[in-house]
Amino acid sequence: MTVPEKPVLEGLEAKWTARWEADGTYRFDRSRPRDEVYAIDTPPPTVSGSLHVGHVFSYTHTDVIARFQRMRGMAVFYPMGWDDNGLPTERRVQNYYGVRCDPSLPYDHAFEPPDKPGKQPISVSRPNFIELCVRLTVEDEKVFEHLWRYLGLSIDWSMTYATIAKPAQRISQLMFLRLLQRNLAYQVEAPTLWDVDFKTAVAQAELEDREQPGAYHRLQFHKPGGGTVEIETTRPELLPACVALVAHPDDERYKPLFGTDVVTPIFGARVPVKAHPLADPEKGSGIAMICTFGDVTDVVWWRELKLPVRAIIQPNGTLGAVPWGAPGWESIDAPRAQVAYDQLAGLSAKKAQTAIAELLKQSGDLRGDTRPITHNVKFYEKGDRPLEIVTSRQWFIKTLDFREQLLERGRELQWHPSYMRGRYESWVNGLNGDWCISRQRFFGVPFPVWYPLRADGSIDYEHQLYPDESRLPIDPSTDLPDGYSAAQRGQPNGFIGDPDIMDTWATSSVSPQIVTGWERDPALFARTFPMDLRPQAHDIIRTWLFSTVLRSHLENQSLPWKHAAISGWVLDPDRKKMSKSKGNVVTPLANLEEYGSDGVRYWAARGGPGVDTAFDVGQMKVGRRLAMKVLNASKFALTGGVAAGNVTHPLDRSMLLQLAALVDDATESLNEYEYTRVLDRTEAFFWSFCDNYLELVKSRRYGDMGEAGAASANRALQASLSVLLRLFAPYLPFVTEEVWSWSHDGSIHGAPWPSSAELAGIAGIAGTDTTSAGCLAAAIDVLGEVRRTKSEAKRPLKAMISRAVVRDTPERLAQLEGARADVAAAANIHALLFEPADAFAVSVEFAEVEAVTADPPA
């Protein structure tokens, strides 16, 4: 037993992180059977800058659960991943090194980036670019790891993965090829959501609505026999791409027009008038123009009404050239159409809108003034301009066919909090297409596919070439398909690699397979899959959670994990979500250093599952104070005398009974992921323990009332402290470890979770001990009354009471009897008398001379 004279919190993080690493405290024991393993599918944070306090918040929640499970005897499988795929990394690398990726370039083994980025970006091959991404992210990952260790996450740091590293690439490609074999992945040329700045396809899950100013333009179409039909549109620049008008089948106003043609203004294209139930008679004039493609509704109409394509928006967002009069672009006045259109070609959609409005005004086809509105427009979540819909060749994973099965998986999964399932269900119910997983970017997992080139050099998409699984991972831009030589790349009768990469969610959605050793380490896989827990925030339910469920459903015919613990967001004091883009992010390391990791973890752990929580340094201060209190109370509890034998004193037994009830409640709650409640209850108990029990027992444990009473007190103090430390250990890993080390050799984080049975054994207590049960509560009531009286009399707390009378029911007085001497000593009462009465009351008489010490009552 070595208790420091003056225990401090400073330096505990450095001391214990080093010790845990040296001792392998959190090393996963892979020899344990599946039912003794608790496996966590850690979210790999995006490595493109710095961690913020939101990460600290949610990762702490996971760590509390991990530590609880470990103490319950589970082998905790708790790896850490880094998500270095994707656009954020790509942009960062471009700026950091001053390079640009050109996938057509060959790999340069000797390439070194300049010390400082030049003005003109240097073009590099995709493998070179990826090397630079890896080089930069390795540095970022070191910073992240340092912060995680400092925070005290009980991760097994021998098990880290990066989503761009070869093992993860291999799994991504392997799972993709397996889907291809089963026709669950496919390639098709079709209208796709498209970001015109990034020039890539994006998925439905990456959409967000943004309120934008817009304007209704009322345009007139001409009936061949004379007369006009008026439509309203917010996108008049798509008029050249108009392929039909559409109204509701029951709309009497337009019924006569169904089956007839009308002519577009200015461009003179004949387009049919169609009926479709999606057309809303209430909207605009009740009849709409269908363009290829203005929005997703256009795609639905185009597909269901079997309309032709007139595409004008190019991948870069400008209007492309159109040969009016040529097949597909027929016009009743092609020269006029051409003259008008040539004024639009090359303009961005936004500028084209202004230009065409002017043309329509001149021709008289713009009816009335435009009506400004604000409406929701779909954006790529990382994009700056509205999405367009562009026809392109993309890879998809089938999802629509599995909607019902995915809903069933959602019901099978245990959600914490349970209402988060609703988010998942509404997303699955709202799916409107298969999942587009190809991106026209560079930094990510490439598709392991090549295409033969025909004699004329055109690409033969029908006869795709795949690598043998044993070769994975491959990069088709540098690796060769079997039977071809490097010289044949890009040549007629040769081959070409698929230029695209997988969406970042397509690779992170296989995180369970990556970490559990699917198709790599069968013994590990058998012990860890399906995993136990997916912790994540609620904003990525539709992306990461959904896609992970989908992939495991398709590949493993199971859920990837049993539980999903959904954490909330950290809000700034104005109740806004903290995020980098809003510039209100707090860098967490400074908080960790100021309040201690335990203090910050305390704040984080008070945010319950799914609950958005305000950033609050006040709570961190409270957490730090609690840690300090643990140090000092422990010092007191451990520096007593002999602690032999059983706990015999009623007050001690009473305290231990209450503690036993707390332990049962804590165990049950933590099993249900209710970590907030457990911290709350444990803290409340601990504070009362310090303020009341320690004060009550102080005199006796110093031996003022004999050896037996002291031994009981000391035994109770040690037992209760041991239990309290272990209850706090998941939350305050540093201070509890420090205190534990004063009297133990091993780590508290490997100690068994406390049980009420353990306490019963020490104290010889049982639930039927009703007299002891109420003893502590009764003693606290009396102590409180005396304290209040002294405070109101503005006397010192040590002021002596010559005579105090407690009036209470006989039952309560019987309970109090056991603590009579303790109460008298703690309150400094010379003569403590009991009188039976109906209601509780305490009357006191102050002693004339305050220096007199109390005689120990007989």
Added chain:
RNA sequence: GGGCGGUUAGCUCAGUUGGUAGAGCACCGGCUUUACACGCCGGCUGUCACAGGUUCGAGCCCUGUACCGCCCACCA
């Protein structure tokens, strides 16, 4: 348009199956007390958003409303 969560002390939030409204912070007052002044003791603070209903009894259950936040939707 559909759905979810929230509304409790000045602030941040607890409140198990319905049974006398709680904690911390803040504020006020007191205390050199041998675990802790990074401390201790005490005090003040409420139309539990609103309106109905069920019940002996509602912060909690039911119906409706308002506001805040979020999710989803084929928002010409």
